[in-house]
Amino acid sequence: MTSTTEVVRAARPAVRGERTVARDNRRLKWVMLAPALAFVGLMIVFPLLYTLNLAFTDAFGAVNAAHSYVGPRNFLDALGDTRRFWPAVGRTALFTAGAVVLETVFGLALAMLMRRAFRGLRLLRTLLVIPLLTTPLAIGILWLLILDPTNGIANHLLTSMGLPRQEFLGSVSQSLPTLMLIDVWQWTPMMTLLLLAGLATLPGEPEEAARVDGAGAWQRFRYVVLPMLGPTLGIAVVLRSVDALKTFDLLYATKGPGGGSDFEVETLNIYAYGLTFDYQEYGLASAVLVLFTVAIVCVVILLRRRPEGRSA
Amino acid sequence: MPADPRPGPPPLTRRSFGRLAAGVAGGAALAGCAPGRGAPSRDTPLRVMGVNHVWSQAISKYVPEFEELIGRRVSMSLLTADQLSNSYNVKLNASGTDIDVMMMRALQEQLLFAHNGWLADLTGRVTGDAAFRWADFLQAARERSTTGGKVLSVPIVTERAALYYRKDLVAKPPATLDDLMETSLRLTDRGANFFGFVGRGQRNGSVSQWSSFLYAFGGDFTIDGRSGIGRPEAVTAYEYYGRLLREAGPPGATNMTLEQAMPIFAQGKAAFYVDADAIYTNFLDPKVSTVQDTVAFAPVPAGPRGARPYNIPSWSLAVSRFSLLQDEAWEFLRWAAGPEMVARIQADGIPGARTSAWSAPATLASFPPDLAAAMRRSSEIGVGHDRPEVLQVGRARDIVGRPLVAGILGGSVPAVARDADAEFADFLVRDNRYREA
Structure with a gap:
């Protein structure tokens, strides 16, 4: 008994020392985290809180001018606006869904094609990344010139083939589909690269086994490759969807303020920008941006949800 | 081993770390937001x-x-x-x-x-x-x-609306808006990609150029502080300009601001162009213009209430x-x-x-x-304004331009003008409230 007590007494300083080290480590952890926390606080949390605060005010003209709190009025005004807000919500959803679906399909097709080595693969890969390296603003101006209804080369080609002229971005009805296709042209390569990376990590045996069992190319793709590629595909779709929801430069460069004369490509981003810079209605603009942020978070949660029993 | 008698630095507690972080963040934020009132040096440009x-x-x-x-x-x-x-x-x-x-x-x-x-x-x-x-x-x-x-402010550049025309196509410029419409329609040849008239058609951007047509028909954006865009004169001006661009203008006119409309005239693809006189040098520069020898200038033609270009x-x-x-x-x-x-x-x-x-x-x-x-x-x-004189000019132009777009697209101008008139009336009330505030 005596010897046990001595052992315990002898062990106490060691335990205290471990506790001190553990406490110091916890403190050190905060010190090491400080730069990242300061960045997140100043660059993300503060602007979000500031925007949230503005959303409950009637700030107009200048954010540093006197303004009053108006409760949820800006949110109610936005949600009750059937002239600009809800059509913008619809266009945002349509643009994102249309572009991402096409980019996924084409990206997957190209990734499957480029999975195996063939002559000219390196050249194809180089060509594919060119749209990715170009700024959206430059792409907008480039396509604006190509698709110009009067002087553009696209109509020159169409008429030389005996086809009727098209207005493309000059048309109220053709603008949104045209811009979706431009987005597909620019961002399909990113989907291809992401999916190629995913395909490279897949084991070859299941596909080989299916081949031995007599499965055709489509069956191997549908029942073997696609399920295994699911997690990568999910991540790629989420990343691209969030990016497509936020598309601004391309739409603004081609259609200007308000998304065109009939607001034909006015998405939530363009609408909020117009409220801020063209109308100087900072309170309402902040409310729209808060609603937009909530919508993006909801979309991400929705897309990241998986059927029960399946893990990422 | 004797204990070190020297007092060490006080341990960093969670609370003290919090204070430090808040102080740094607050200081950084204040430094970032402060207007910087230090006296500028001689090197400051x-x-x-x-x-x-x-x-x-x-x-x-x-x-x-x-x-x-x-x-x-x-x-x-x-x-x-x-x-x-x-x-x-x-x-x-x-x-x-x-x-x-x-x-x-x-x-x-x-x-x-x-x-x-x-x-x-x-x-x-x-x-x-x-x-x-x-x-x-x-x-x-x-x-x-x-x-x-x-x-x-101090004014440095002035502008007036001007009619640019091709003297190789018309012997003398049209004197009235009726003449302009008739000649523009006659000269339009869509098969040959040639148009009688080109002008701005974008909802917001076209309002300033349309103003000369509005005034020529006897209208204005506001009359006695109330919306004037639902009045018959304004509706006629909307219909006139809409028809001119729809029937004699190039395709995609509703997407046209100065940057799109000007090159069409400069490339010799239109007979008439109405825009500010200050841009005339663009048509005389052989690097960007093919009409430097054939372009001529005239005042905007007169409407039922005479010629009333903006100035x-x-x-x-x-x-x-x-x-x-x-x-x-x-x-x-x-x-x-x-x-x-x-x-x-x-x-x-x-x-x-x-x-x-x-x-x-x-x-x-x-x-x-x-x-x-x-x-x-x-x-x-000339008239001393080319857009509504309000605080939120951008929003006002968006409202005023809606019937114009309807006219270019061939929609019902009176119906859209009625709707825009009601919206503009509400807008003016709110704009006045902002001004008084």
Whole structure:
């Protein structure tokens, strides 16, 4: 008994020392985290809180001018606006869904094609990344010139083939589909690269086994490759969807303020920008941006949800 | 082993770390948001923000003279009009001191900037300086520079609506809007990709050019403080301009601002073009124009109420209230908008806002004779605004432009004009409330 007590007494300083080290480590952890926390606080949390605060005010003209709190009025005004807000919500959803679906399909097709080595693969890969390296603003101006209804080369080609002229971005009805296709042209390569990376990590045996069992190319793709590629595909779709929801430069460069004369490509981003810079209605603009942020978070949660029993 | 008797640094507790982090963050935020009131050094340049315009390019040639005069470097940043406006919004919202001289559109931005308290009061400077000769500026331009009894800007460029036409296609310019419609329709050959008329058709951008048609039909944006865009004269003007662009204009007209419409005329694909007279040099430059030998100029044709083109101060100079170099900034305005410089710049073909320059034959000699005649005529009969005179000009233009787009697309103009009229009436009430606030 005596010897046990001595052992315990002898062990106490060691335990205290471990506790001190553990406490110091916890403190050190905060010190090491400080730069990242300061960045997140100043660059993300503060602007979000500031925007949230503005959303409950009637700030107009200048954010540093006197303004009053108006409760949820800006949110109610936005949600009750059937002239600009809800059509913008619809266009945002349509643009994102249309572009991402096409980019996924084409990206997957190209990734499957480029999975195996063939002559000219390196050249194809180089060509594919060119749209990715170009700024959206430059792409907008480039396509604006190509698709110009009067002087553009696209109509020159169409008429030389005996086809009727098209207005493309000059048309109220053709603008949104045209811009979706431009987005597909620019961002399909990113989907291809992401999916190629995913395909490279897949084991070859299941596909080989299916081949031995007599499965055709489509069956191997549908029942073997696609399920295994699911997690990568999910991540790629989420990343691209969030990016497509936020598309601004391309739409603004081609259609200007308000998304065109009939607001034909006015998405939530363009609408909020117009409220801020063209109308100087900072309170309402902040409310729209808060609603937009909530919508993006909801979309991400929705897309990241998986059927029960399946893990990422 | 004896314990170390020296006292170590106090342990960093979670609470003390929190205080430290809050202090650093608060200090950084305050430092970032503070307007920076330190006195500028001799090396601090005078910062001039301007639009990429022929005036800015012309004045920049003479800037070394000014630098020598005040012994300070001048830094000029030139942006597009929209970028410039957004830049002011961002920088002046943060009370930024990095803008001294502001080039701005008095009719588009002055009321709002004055409401925000962003412009320095120049009243004492312009009226107290005999050599500056404030009374020499055109009266309409002086009126637009004055808000609430204070002079907040100085006009530097004026514009009037002008009719550009091809003298190889029409012997003489149309005198009336009916003539313009008839000739435009006759000359249109869509199969050959040639159009009788081209003009701005974009909802917001076209409002200023459409204003000359509105006035010619006897309308205005507001009449006695109430919306005028639902009145029969306005509806007729909407229908007229809509039909002109729909039946005689190029495809995609609703997407056309100055940047899209001007090249169509410059490339020889349209017979008539109505836009500001200040852009005429674009059609005389063989690098961008194929019509330099065939373009001619005339006043905008008359409507039922005669010819009523707009005649406005399109660009002005102001001093930022947050500038730390307000005296030097005023010196720049005094130099750039002074009688001598205006005469020099007008002699380069850029129409200014001084009566003395307009009455001097030497300064008019640089303009083509028919353009000079059209300018003089428009100055006499012109209307002093080309857009609604409100705080939120951008929103007002968006509302006013809706029936115009309906007209170009072949929709029901009266129905859209009624709807826009109601929206504009609500807008004017709210805009007045903001102004009073």
